[in-house]
Amino acid sequence: xxxxxxxxxxxxxxxxxxxxxxxxxxxxxxxxxxxxxxxxxxxxxxxxxxxxxxxxxxxxxxxxxxxxxxxxxxxxxxxxxxxxxxxxxxxxxxxxxxxxxxxxxxxxxxxxxxxxxxxxxxxxxxxxxxxxxxxxxxxxxxxxxxxxxxxxxxxxxxxxxxxxxxxxxxxxxxxxxxxxxxxxxxxxxxxxxxxxxxxxxxxxxxxxxxxxxxxxxxxxxxxxxxxxxxxxxxxxxxxxxxxxxxxxxxxxxxxxxxxxxxxxxxxxxxxxxxxxxxxxxxxxxxxxxxxxxxxxxxxxxxxxx
Numbered sequence: 210x211x212x213x214x215x216x217x218x219x220x221x222x223x224x225x226x227x228x229x230x231x232x233x234x235x236x237x238x239x240x241x242x243x244x245x246x247x248x249x250x251x252x253x254x255x256x257x258x259x260x261x262x263x264x265x266x267x268x269x270x271x272x273x274x275x276x277x278x279x280x281x282x283x284x285x286x287x288x289x290x291x292x293x294x295x296x297x298x299x300x301x302x303x304x305x306x307x308x309x310x311x312x313x314x315x316x317x318x319x320x321x322x323x324x325x326x327x328x329x330x331x332x333x334x335x336x337x338x339x340x341x342x343x344x345x346x347x348x349x350x351x352x353x354x355x356x357x358x359x360x361x362x363x364x365x366x367x368x369x370x371x372x373x374x375x376x377x378x379x380x381x382x383x384x385x386x387x388x389x390x391x392x393x394x395x396x397x398x399x400x401x402x403x404x405x406x407x408x409x410x411x412x413x414x415x416x417x418x419x420x421x422x423x424x425x426x427x428x429x430x431x432x433x434x435x436x437x438x439x440x441x442x443x444x445x446x447x448x449x450x451x452x453x454x455x456x457x458x459x460x461x462x463x464x465x466x467x468x469x470x471x472x473x474x475x476x477x478x479x480x481x482x483x484x485x486x487x488x489x490x491x492x493x494x495x496x497x498x499x500x501x502x503x504x505x506x507x508x509x510x511x512x513x514x
Contacts, residue, residue, distance in 0.1 A: 216401060222437065235491070246434040250433075258369060271416050288330070302353070307319060325367075334452065385412070395449045395450070400499035408454050411455055432465075437476075446459060450496045459471070
């Protein structure tokens with residue numbers, strides 16, 4: 210029975226998946242890249258806040274950057290779980306319009322409030338409506354309105370978003386150039402759903418807002434790069450079977466550390482493999498592995514990640 214791919218993130222997390230086994234076998238030399246990343250990363254600049262869900266904060270900041278870079282975008286994932294309710298879609302659309310207007314005008318607080326609300330809606334799509342969650346209470350009380358949604362962000366979330374935005378404006382945005390595509394999907398996404406954060410010019414970039422790992426002795430947190438991080442970046446590039454995006458660089462921006470790491474795609478693939486890599490050939494291998502028409506057609510399925 211063929212492996213059933215849910216999405217790229219899940220396939221990489223599952224060490225029994227054909228894709229993860231392929232990446233482990235062909236690109237095993239992650240340690241030197243991880244070490245160099247750790248040495249180049251600075252201290253934690255934005256700590257967490259009690260009562261603020263780091264996952265929601267991360268989704269909100271990702272949306273924030275997307276609106277700053279492409280205010281005209283439509284946050285499709287925020288609407289996905291509400292497709293059966295035209296009224297809810299209209300409300301979410303108004304919140305998205307508020308985010309776009311705030312991004313254009315520089316209204317930092319409104320942008321933070323709107324993207325927090327949209328992040329809560331994205332979570333419903335990804336994980337379902339959690340019992341007892343703030344959004345569940347809002348919906349149950351018949352208060353799913355733009356005004357209520359824009360008031361849901363706790364003060365700690367607003368402070369973190371503002372600080373993260375300041376740092377990104379200094380450390381990330383000036384280093385982006387060329388056409389920006391937010392939430393790009395790839396040829397391989399039809400067989401294993403996958404959407405990256407953004408592509409700027411020839412740079413494919415993932416955004417992370419993790420707090421990092423506390424040091425056992427000092428208690429201070431430090432950033433780290435996992436094998437899954439590297440495989441996710443490489444996976445996106447390999448999913449671009451037709452080279453439609455002309456990706457030549459891969460990057461990871463660690464928002465709480467204000468740290469942007471970049472690698473040349475070919476150079477990183479060569480280092481991870483420990484040999485010269487023919488990217489076209491590897492893309493063809495992955496294409497067949499996913500169950501493309503040449504390797505046994507499969508229907509698109511699952512959610513992107």
